[in-house]
Amino acid sequence: MTTPILEVKGLRKLFRMKKGWLQQPHDVHALNGIDVSVYEGETLGIVGESGCGKSTLGKCILRLLEPVQGEIRFQGKEIGKMNKNEMRAVRRNMQMVFQNPFETLNPKLTIGHILTEPLISHGIPREQRQALLEETIEIVGMSKQHLSRYPHEFSGGQRQRIGIARALILRPKLIIADEPVSALDVSIQSQILNLLQDLQEQFSLTYVFISHDLSVVEHIADKVAVMYLGEIIEYAEKEKLFGRPLHPYTQALLSAKPITDPDDTREQIVLSGDLPSPSNPPKGCKFHPRCRSSMEICKVELPKLSEIEGQSVACHLYQSFPAIDPS
Amino acid sequence: MNEVSKTVAHGATHANSPIFPKLAFWEKIKKQRAAKLSLVVLLLISAIGIVGPWIAPYDPTESNYEAFLQGPSAKHVLGTDAIGRDLFSRILYGTRVTLVVAVMAVGITVSAGTMIGVISAYMGGFIDHLLMRIMDILLALPGIILALAIVAALGPSQTNAMIAIGISSIPSFARLIRAATLVIMSSGYVEASRSIGTPSWWIILFQVLPNITNVLFVYMTLFVGGAILDTAALGFIGLGAQPPTPEWGTMLNEGKDYLSDAWWLATYPGLAITIVVLAVNRLGDALRDIFDPRTQK
Amino acid sequence: MDNVLEVTGLTTRFSKESGTVTVVDQLDLHVKKGETLGIVGESGCGKSVTSLSLMRLLDDNATLTGSIRFNGKEVLALSEAEMRSLRGKEMAMIFQEPMHSLNPVLTIGRQISEVLHEHEDESKAAVKQRVLDLLTVVGISRAEEIYRDYPHRLSGGMRQRVMIAMAIACNPSLLIADEPTTALDVTIQAQILNLIKKIRRDIGMSVIMITHDLGVVAEVCDRVIVMYAGQAIETADVRSLLRNPKHPYTVGLLQSTPRQRTKRLHSIKGSVPTPENKPNGCRFAPRCDRAMAICWERNPVLRPVDQHSSCRCWLFTQDKDHEQESSVIGG
Numbered sequence: 001m002t003t004p005i006l007e008v009k010g011l012r013k014l015f016r017m018k019k020g021w022l023q024q025p026h027d028v029h030a031l032n033g034i035d036v037s038v039y040e041g042e043t044l045g046i047v048g049e050s051g052c053g054k055s056t057l058g059k060c061i062l063r064l065l066e067p068v069q070g071e072i073r074f075q076g077k078e079i080g081k082m083n084k085n086e087m088r089a090v091r092r093n094m095q096m097v098f099q100n101p102f103e104t105l106n107p108k109l110t111i112g113h114i115l116t117e118p119l120i121s122h123g124i125p126r127e128q129r130q131a132l133l134e135e136t137i138e139i140v141g142m143s144k145q146h147l148s149r150y151p152h153e154f155s156g157g158q159r160q161r162i163g164i165a166r167a168l169i170l171r172p173k174l175i176i177a178d179e180p181v182s183a184l185d186v187s188i189q190s191q192i193l194n195l196l197q198d199l200q201e202q203f204s205l206t207y208v209f210i211s212h213d214l215s216v217v218e219h220i221a222d223k224v225a226v227m228y229l230g231e232i233i234e235y236a237e238k239e240k241l242f243g244r245p246l247h248p249y250t251q252a253l254l255s256a257k258p259i260t261d262p263d264d265t266r267e268q269i270v271l272s273g274d275l276p277s278p279s280n281p282p283k284g285c286k287f288h289p290r291c292r293s294s295m296e297i298c299k300v301e302l303p304k305l306s307e308i309e310g311q312s313v314a315c316h317l318y319q320s321f322p323a324i325d326p327s
Numbered sequence: 328m329n330e331v332s333k334t335v336a337h338g339a340t341h342a343n344s345p346i347f348p349k350l351a352f353w354e355k356i357k358k359q360r361a362a363k364l365s366l367v368v369l370l371l372i373s374a375i376g377i378v379g380p381w382i383a384p385y386d387p388t389e390s391n392y393e394a395f396l397q398g399p400s401a402k403h404v405l406g407t408d409a410i411g412r413d414l415f416s417r418i419l420y421g422t423r424v425t426l427v428v429a430v431m432a433v434g435i436t437v438s439a440g441t442m443i444g445v446i447s448a449y450m451g452g453f454i455d456h457l458l459m460r461i462m463d464i465l466l467a468l469p470g471i472i473l474a475l476a477i478v479a480a481l482g483p484s485q486t487n488a489m490i491a492i493g494i495s496s497i498p499s500f501a502r503l504i505r506a507a508t509l510v511i512m513s514s515g516y517v518e519a520s521r522s523i524g525t526p527s528w529w530i531i532l533f534q535v536l537p538n539i540t541n542v543l544f545v546y547m548t549l550f551v552g553g554a555i556l557d558t559a560a561l562g563f564i565g566l567g568a569q570p571p572t573p574e575w576g577t578m579l580n581e582g583k584d585y586l587s588d589a590w591w592l593a594t595y596p597g598l599a600i601t602i603v604v605l606a607v608n609r610l611g612d613a614l615r616d617i618f619d620p621r622t623q624k
Numbered sequence: 625m626d627n628v629l630e631v632t633g634l635t636t637r638f639s640k641e642s643g644t645v646t647v648v649d650q651l652d653l654h655v656k657k658g659e660t661l662g663i664v665g666e667s668g669c670g671k672s673v674t675s676l677s678l679m680r681l682l683d684d685n686a687t688l689t690g691s692i693r694f695n696g697k698e699v700l701a702l703s704e705a706e707m708r709s710l711r712g713k714e715m716a717m718i719f720q721e722p723m724h725s726l727n728p729v730l731t732i733g734r735q736i737s738e739v740l741h742e743h744e745d746e747s748k749a750a751v752k753q754r755v756l757d758l759l760t761v762v763g764i765s766r767a768e769e770i771y772r773d774y775p776h777r778l779s780g781g782m783r784q785r786v787m788i789a790m791a792i793a794c795n796p797s798l799l800i801a802d803e804p805t806t807a808l809d810v811t812i813q814a815q816i817l818n819l820i821k822k823i824r825r826d827i828g829m830s831v832i833m834i835t836h837d838l839g840v841v842a843e844v845c846d847r848v849i850v851m852y853a854g855q856a857i858e859t860a861d862v863r864s865l866l867r868n869p870k871h872p873y874t875v876g877l878l879q880s881t882p883r884q885r886t887k888r889l890h891s892i893k894g895s896v897p898t899p900e901n902k903p904n905g906c907r908f909a910p911r912c913d914r915a916m917a918i919c920w921e922r923n924p925v926l927r928p929v930d931q932h933s934s935c936r937c938w939l940f941t942q943d944k945d946h947e948q949e950s951s952v953i954g955g
Contacts, residue, residue: 049809062522091524103515108537117533121525155895156667166519185666185836187892190880194889212809219882219889256814258839260881262863270818271811274779354641 003076004037005206006061006174011035011070013053013060017279028279030056031067032230035305038223040173043200043207045221045238047214047253051278052227054210058176061208062096063087074174092122095167099179101159105151111137111162112147118170132169139202140165141195157188161195168199176208181216193220214257218242226250229278229286236311246313248291285316293317355617362613365606372603376423385413387420388571396589406591408581414591417573418599424574425603428489428567429554435493436500436554437547443497444504445539448512449531459505462498470495471557478566485568492557496550507542511535541618549611552604559600575600628797628830629655629678633690636670636677640685645899647673649854650690652926655798660824660831662845662862664838664877668896670854671834675800678832679717680707695797712739716791720803722783726775732759732786733771739793758789761826763819781812788819795827802834817843838881842866850874853897853907856926860933870935873908906938914939 013031030053038044048054059065061072063079072080079090095118098104105114112133119129134144140161151159160180167175177196181189197220199205211217217224217238224241226234226249234247245251252269271290276282282289288298297316305314356362375382384404385391391411399406405414447458465473477491511517511534520530561567562576570577575596582592636648648670655661665671676682678692680699692699694715702710711717719725727735736755740746746754752771759767762785775783784804791799801820805813821844824831833845841848841862848865850858850873858871869875879890894911897903903910909919918938926936 049811064518064522088524091522096519096522098515098519100515104519106516106534106538109533113533117520117525117529118523121523121529157895163519166523170523185896186838186877186880187666188895190882190889190891191893193882194891197888213882214810215882252811256810258813258817258837258843260838260842260866260878262842262866268814270814272815274781274812275809 004073005040005075006208007037007071007073008057008061009035009071009073011057011060011067011072013056013065013067026279029230029281030278031060034070034230034232036225036232036235038174038206038208040206041200041204042223043209043221045217045224046208046210046227047212047217047224048227049212049253049275051229051275053230053278054212054227055178057227058096058178058208058210062091062094062176064096088122092170093173095170095172095175097160097163097167097175097177097180100183101156101163102151102183104163105159107151110148110150111154114151114162115147115166115169118166122170124170136165136169137162139168139199141191155188156184157191160184160188160192164192164195164199168203171203172205174206174208176210178210179212180209182211182213189216196220214253215259226253229276229281231286231314232305232312233287233314234312235305236313240309240311244311246308246311246318247287247315248293248317249287252290285314356613359613359616361609365609365613368602368606369610372422372606373426375419376426379419379422383413383416383419385416387412387417387573396585396592398589399591405595406589408578408589408592409585414578414595417578418575418595421573421575421578421596421599424485424568424572425555425558425576425600428485428492428558428574429551431489432492432496432554432558433547433551435490436496436550437543439494440497440500441504441543443501444506445508445531445535447501448505448508449527449535455505458501462501465495465498466502470499470553471560474557474561475564475566478561483566483569485572485574488558488561488567492554492561495557496553500546500550503546504539504543507539508535511538514538545611545614545618548607548614552607552611555600555604555607626657627654627693628657628695629653629832630693631678631690632693634674634677634692635689636673636682637687637689638685639687642900647854647899648677651851651856653849653856653859655830655832657797657830658824658828659847660821660833660845662841662848663832663834663851664836664841664848665851666836666877666896668853668898669851670899671851672802674851675717675802675832675834678800679711679715681711681717712742712791712796713794714796715798715800716794716796717800717802718784718787718791718804720806722780722787723775725787726783728775731772731774732778736786736790736793739790754793755789758793759786761792761823762786762789763815764789779812780808781815784808784816785819788816788823792823792827792829796829798830798832799824800832800834803836804833805840806836813840820844838866838878850877853902854899855907855936857908857936858933859926864932868932870929870933870940871908871937872912872914872939876911906936 011031011034012029014027015030016025017028034057036044046054046057056065060067067080070080071078074090074094079087082090115133115136116129119132124132133147137144137147142158142161151162154162180196181192184192193216196207200207209217209220221238224236224238225232226247228249234241234245234250241250242254245254252271255266255269256271269292273290276286276289284300285291285298285303288294291298295316301316303314303316303319305312306319308318356366389412391407394403394407394411396409397403397407403413403415405418407413443458443462447455474491474495477494478487481487481490517530517534520534558567559576559579562574563580565580567576568574578596579593582589582596585592631651631653634648634651635646638645638647651674653661663671663674673682677688680688688700733752733755736758737751740751740754756767756771759770764770764782764785770778770782778786804820805816808816817840820831833840835841845862847861848859849856850871852873858865858869858874865874866878869878873892876890876892880892882889892911897907905921906912906919906923909915912919916938924936924938924941926934927941928934929940
């Protein structure tokens, strides 16, 4: 655990929105200075609600979207400035699993054809392809008879297995999984989560696991970053973050999650109001209009991510009095 | 995790069964009476186009100086023209001329239009802008005027008519294909391909093209109808197939001078054009209904 | 007991080109006054079709048999006109995606007023006041502003509040909520669930909560029906169901829910059968770890296991020999 396999520093992404041709375009800050790093074999969970920028972050890391600022280092190499060919070589080690297994498999191609695509794209010799195909489809728990079938013949869970096989077939080092189980039923979701964990062990994979579902992240991640409106507001090891959430937003998120315990007596923090629009975020701390511990300073100054006992949090509550008791 | 491999995948559970619905397609065609009729008519006309020369009772270019402007009779089913040629035979021969010109023209439109449309949508940015502005300029002229200009430049002949008609519909075809491609480009599986690092040619060939074939097929059919009309129009003004080739538009032109004395001369070629165009368009509409989920009830 | 809704032997079939498909099979349920009944199941279990059947909102290719008694009336015997006056007034429904149920070109105020006009005669000013009150009841603070706004300008959570306002406009005795929070973020989901609980208490209506999420069930329901492949497989009060689940499917579902403590999640093998390919015996048998020989042959019936719950499983049926005649049901 010397250098991280993936290191993101100060990543920014803007989307330029233009309403009418007479109006001034204005910028929406989808990502506002993101710093994260993942070590080999680890799982980094990224949680947040819709519009927090978690999917944008995943796509920026793979350069499916071009960030406007910041550094992305993969295996020590800065990939932000790489050209197409260099980037293709990097992609061999960095793959993605998508949320919707119904949309991300081309309905007109057989499973075999879909899985061959990465092999051809990365120049794997013809002789090796068939063996890899058969091996990989069996690793994800399907059989080689399935290779000649079309996506619509499979259930959602099976399609997600195919999506995972596609990401796995080049034996990458890092897999970015963008909500890989949120389109699936609970009983299928657990199959896929188990599969992902098995694969991680077998191939010593590193995951960036993006999800809105706290229980899923709690189950699979080693480190967790909580995002709110394009910023990481809390970042820590799983046990710390779920055991002692510091940021009021993390606390609210954790308490809002319905759990299957009828005798649950935890106090529920119900946030008032909606998520502000990312195109017009509040000044100061972006969470302050919904925060129950909001202070005067929160309305003016954006808190920086700072560390308290190995747990990073961006909140004024902890910046002036680092020793404060979170409860 | 291996139990699942033993469970057999279930049949299509989704309404928009994505694979090309070959069987379902015929089932649906069968249900639409007009479409079925159009299909039968078109098959019949295509058959005539192929075997017409063998079943025609007379040579279409040979004059019979004893039978000028004869009305329909047992000997000449649809009558004869001003120099005594058998109208029925001429229409039979003309079927082939019209169909060949129309189909070849649409072939030019489809191949060039698809290429421009797909490239434009795929590349985006400057190339998209450039190609589409050129298309816009061409679109500013009505198709037939553009065709006229091209024939005028190349000289009137059957081949040039074909090329002219083909080129004149490229802009609108390219725009339609570009729109269809843009939809596919925003789909999840194209994004997935890009994330893998797949080269563009693969994405175009295996992700885009198979998914726009339905649309392509529908537009193609609709364009055939237009091409037949354009062929006849060019023939009518003497810029298409040259006399004595029996071409429906040319025949219509020759017949128009005799409308008061020999009504059959213009009526039958006109009828032939109408029937074919109607059948093609009706079939095109039916295909659109079948392939486009938005028009389905 | 004071039952608002009593459903017996509800069966919903769809006629398709390939034949008839039974999506809901012999479902019995009842909802007491002021009670929240949860219907839980995964996609394809028939829970949404059940809710649409109760409202008779299905297309023409669906046939309903059995009996739906609502406030003493037989719903299946009502004419289409009677049904229309029942919907919205006595029995209301909210959906997963409120945007589909709101008209994009009418203001919020106009749409809620319309519901009121359809069912009650009141003056214009009175109606507007009622609408504003309703918006306040569902927790919309800027009611005047929202009254004049269009649906697309609202967030998902706000739209769902508006839908709830429309649903409760005529004080219905039953609200059917079909996955009302599935499309929403957790923090917004918590708001909406609290709102539904509060309104139920305040106006004393009954609620049928249809969901795939056992967490939501734990939060709001009193009693639960677990559905699998078109049939009720377990019904119990919420405590017993979550504390002491009987059916192997319910057990599996609860164990599949991710928790931090467990290293590996329990998972149910295979996937839900489609309505066209239902197994002959117990419908869960192919995915069940505890399946016995009899499970593959005959479908068990839903029968009481103890005073808290009923379950459709051979494991809880002691004298199997006497089951011969009743097991024919559902095949």
